Amino acid sequence: MPYTVKTFSQTSEAANALSSARRTHYMAGGTLIMRAMNEGDQSFDTVIRSTDPTLSQIKQSAARIEIGAGATMAQVMASSELAFLHSAAHAVGGPAIRNIASVGGNLFARCPYGDFTAALLVLDATVSVAGGYSGHDMPLEEFLAVRNREPHQLVSAISIARPATSDAFRFLKFSRVKPARKSVLSIAAHLPQSGGRVSGARIAYCGMAETPIRVPAVERSLEGKPLDEASIAQACAVACEGTSPSTDPIASDWYRREVAPVYLKRLLMGQTSRRA
């Protein structure tokens, strides 16, 4: 089946085109959408692209950093301001994938993909939607809940908070497949501490539900406690509360539930994925 490709130089034009027709998809790096086209996916017949350079800019203010949706994982890894996210970007595929895979596209990747999105979830991320005629911002968690219902909106950027300290952010991925490296699961944590106690814990998983999710039971169990053997054991005891892992060729739901507490313990004890 032939596909029509429409390329626009302005984000707003691309957003209008995307929202004006039903059988359209936006294409960023194309690592997923090209595969769908090669497989003859007939749910869409038009692909919208934008060459607007602002879509891949990384902008900083005092407290937050805005990452353009079109920024690639390789761009994130080349940014010294985003050093805390290098391990999460490095977790996405191999070098060829990271050169084109975008941050915006990762928000739409189906489980067990979405490793980078789990990292964004613990950094209080908000998503800027260019929309057809009116743009708006929404918390990433809300966005993930509706992303499949509103496929015709263009994400222009994602804004994140800087981690409280350089060691407050942690990321760990468990994968058995190389080099494609689909996750069994990945875990991100933001663990700011005040007076030696965790204050404002955020934990997120990729691979443990249909989309990347926060894990409130683990967050509650850590809150106000020192990060020691006892609190880590309590957190691991509720590691799977509120999750609904799927079974796929990479792992069964049972296996994911078995390994989640093991990897959560490793992360909380300070073991993280290698940085690039």
Ligand SMILES: Cc1cc2nc3c(=O)[nH]c(=O)nc-3n(C[C@H](O)[C@H](O)[C@H](O)COP(=O)(O)OP(=O)(O)OC[C@H]3O[C@@H](n4cnc5c(N)ncnc54)[C@H](O)[C@@H]3O)c2cc1C
């Ligand atoms: C071999 C291989 C290995 C991979 N390994 C991993 C991995 O380890 N971890 C992982 O998380 N993912 C992995 N992926 C999946 C994918 O590469 C990434 O999730 C990537 O970030 C997707 O971005 P993209 O720019 O290529 O998306 P595209 O393919 O361009 O688009 C994907 C979907 O997102 C939508 N979309 C993209 N950008 C926007 C936007 N700005 N606004 C609105 N909609 C948008 C598209 O319409 C489409 O539906 C892998 C893929 C392959 C092929």
